Structure formats: C-alpha cells, structure tokens
Amino acid sequence: MENIRSMTGYGKGEYNDGIRNIIAEIKTINNRYSDINIKAPRHLRFLEDNIRKIIKNSILRGRVDIFLNIEYISESATVIAPNLALANQYKAAIDEIKGNLNLDDEVRLDTIIKFQDVLVAKENSDDENELKICVEKSIYNAIEKLLAMRENEGKQLRVDVLNGVESIKKLTAEIQKYSTTLVDDYKVKLEARINELLGTKYELDENRLYNEIVFYSDKSDINEEIIRLESHISQLESTIASGGAVGRKLDFILQEANREINTIGSKIGNLDITKNVIEVKNVLEKIREQVQNIE
Incomplete structure (x- = not known):
C-alpha cells in the first residue's frame, strides 16, 4: 500500500x-x-x-x-568576466539622467558593478x-x-480523514433509523391535526388521507440518497487505503457526498434528521479542509 x-x-x-x-x-x-x-x-x-x-x-x-x-x-574553473557592453549601457543611461537633471556627480565604478549582470560568473x-x-x-x-x-504529515491526514468517515457512518445510520418512522409519524400527526380542526362534525375521508400519506411518503423517501451517500463514504475509505496522489479524487468524492446530504436535508423536515444532516455537513467540511492538503 x-x-x-x-x-x-x-x-x-x-x-x-x-x-x-x-x-x-x-x-x-x-x-x-x-x-x-x-x-x-x-x-x-x-x-x-x-x-x-x-x-x-x-x-x-x-x-x-x-x-x-x-x-x-x-x-x-569559474571565471568572473565583465559584461562591458551592458556596463556601457548603464553608464550611458546614468549620463543621460545627469544631463537632464543638471547634476555634476561622477559615475563611479562601484556604482556600475552593483547593477545586475555587469559581472558574470562563467564555467568552462x-x-x-x-x-x-x-x-x-x-x-x-x-x-x-x-x-x-x-x-509523516500524510499519515496524520489519513487518520483525521478516516476518523471523519467513521463519524459520518454513525450519523448516516441515525438518519436512516429516524427515516423509517417518518411516514407513520406523519400519519398520526395528520390525523390528529384534522381531528383538531374539524372535530367530530365531519367524517374523515380515508381515500384523501391515504393519498396525502402516499404523496408525503414519495416526497420524503431518502433511501436512494442514503445508499449513494454510503457508497461515497465507502469510496473515501478505499481511496485513502489505496494511497498515492489521491487528493483530487478525494475532493471529487466529497463533492458528491455533499450533494447527497444536501438533498436529504431539503427533503426532510424532521428535527432529529436535520440535526444529523447538519453534523454530517460539518464533518464533510472538516474532511474537505484536510483533503485540500493531500497530494
């Protein structure tokens, strides 16, 4: 490896x-x-x-x-040789400045040789x-x-990334656990809300209630997103295990994982799931910061 x-x-x-x-x-x-x-x-x-x-x-x-x-x-065998043509150009430029500014200063040797490349080191x-x-x-x-x-620094980055991966696995399992009761919880809350608003004056339309629950079930289904998120997390692990110059690949995988967790967050309004979604996003951002420094 x-x-x-x-x-x-x-x-x-x-x-x-x-x-x-x-x-x-x-x-x-x-x-x-x-x-x-x-x-x-x-x-x-x-x-x-x-x-x-x-x-x-x-x-x-x-x-x-x-x-x-x-x-x-x-x-x-190094030889220090003067670049006379360049030295003459520097002197001519200085003389021109002196003439334009009406200066009487002499052009000294120690001034000329300070300019770049007037003295050149050459090797045979x-x-x-x-x-x-x-x-x-x-x-x-x-x-x-x-x-x-x-x-040595890569070893520590590896540890940090894998610790983040383990955290995301646990948080994803929590999200999946809460998602299994979403439809039943919604049915109970919906029936209670209808009864609260209508009381016993009106008979509950079971067909409309069923359609509403089916619609909510389809809208809040996050199984595909969870499967893809788990796949991306597995790819993070295997890519880290393969080693080498994997920084760019890890960065791409993290982008895809972020896309899935954002979709989950937008689909679900459940407080427990939302808390876990936020934490997953925080961990992904921490991993991304570490991955930015991996070759």
Whole structure:
C-alpha cells in the first residue's frame, strides 16, 4: 500500500565535492496543480530544465519553491568576466539622467558593478558537468527529506480523514433509523391535526388521507440518497487505503457526498434528521479542509 502525502513540506540538501558546496532548499505548499519555481544564481540557471524534471518525477502536485546557493571552498574553473557592453549601457543611461537633471556627480565604478549582470560568473564546459552533478545530488538530498516530512504529515491526514468517515457512518445510520418512522409519524400527526380542526362534525375521508400519506411518503423517501451517500463514504475509505496522489479524487468524492446530504436535508423536515444532516455537513467540511492538503 502506497502512503498518502501532504503537500506541505520542507527539505534541505547539501553536496560538497571539495571545490564547491551546493545548498538546495525545497519548500512545498498546497496547490491545485503543479507549480515549480526556482531561484538560483545566474550561472546555475542553465540547469533549471533538468531540475524541473527531477522535481516532477517526485512531486506530482503543489507549489514547489526551490532555492539554490553555491559556496566555493577552493579554486574552480569559474571565471568572473565583465559584461562591458551592458556596463556601457548603464553608464550611458546614468549620463543621460545627469544631463537632464543638471547634476555634476561622477559615475563611479562601484556604482556600475552593483547593477545586475555587469559581472558574470562563467564555467568552462568540463566544470559545468561537475557542477550539474553537484546540483543534482543536493536536489536529491533535499527531496528525500522533503518527502519524509510530507509522508509523516500524510499519515496524520489519513487518520483525521478516516476518523471523519467513521463519524459520518454513525450519523448516516441515525438518519436512516429516524427515516423509517417518518411516514407513520406523519400519519398520526395528520390525523390528529384534522381531528383538531374539524372535530367530530365531519367524517374523515380515508381515500384523501391515504393519498396525502402516499404523496408525503414519495416526497420524503431518502433511501436512494442514503445508499449513494454510503457508497461515497465507502469510496473515501478505499481511496485513502489505496494511497498515492489521491487528493483530487478525494475532493471529487466529497463533492458528491455533499450533494447527497444536501438533498436529504431539503427533503426532510424532521428535527432529529436535520440535526444529523447538519453534523454530517460539518464533518464533510472538516474532511474537505484536510483533503485540500493531500497530494
């Protein structure tokens, strides 16, 4: 049986090859779809497509934020090169601003190099391959810790959902029990009400009374809704038991269960049944909140 996973988690991975130390942090939260966002130094961005593939193989749904950092601990083949064309464009723009505003400030070197991409870190082709290996290993380390956390939270979600399922089973049984006496109770109340209004002056029309009771019986029959509700609750159990990425399926089943309990509530005015209907809806909403965080 595959475990279910929460969509909320965090994992941090590191890999050191003696030249560089790569630190990868992955944070996930719930999202209806897969949304992967990568924040990395510019000279690591050539690896983004590969990182996305790794993430998609392990995380099927949720918002995923990946933060990459690199620390050099000895000499590497990395070269810091100036982007002179860009630096000239920045200087020209500053000179234009100075001219328009009649300013006499000098354009200083420390001002220019602060602008993005004026200094660019580059790796040679051999070192890029080593860098790719380091980044991938740090990502895999982070994913391992992330998934462990998501599975631990998934275990608690599983318990919470199944506890809710048991509550709904008991409440549904109560609704069914009360529904079996609805017609008899209605007949007694109707006869009493007629006698109260008419007294003994008029003879009770048994045929009209019978038709009224049959009409009420058809209108208040909730057997089909109860059978479907029980089926949906059974599907919740079996889906949770199957494990894996079942969040969307569970959400759909809950929508169908809500539809049935709403129909029951609209059909029946009995106070005992109404109380149980309200409680079932409350429990379904609590389960839905938990399911929103299941992958």
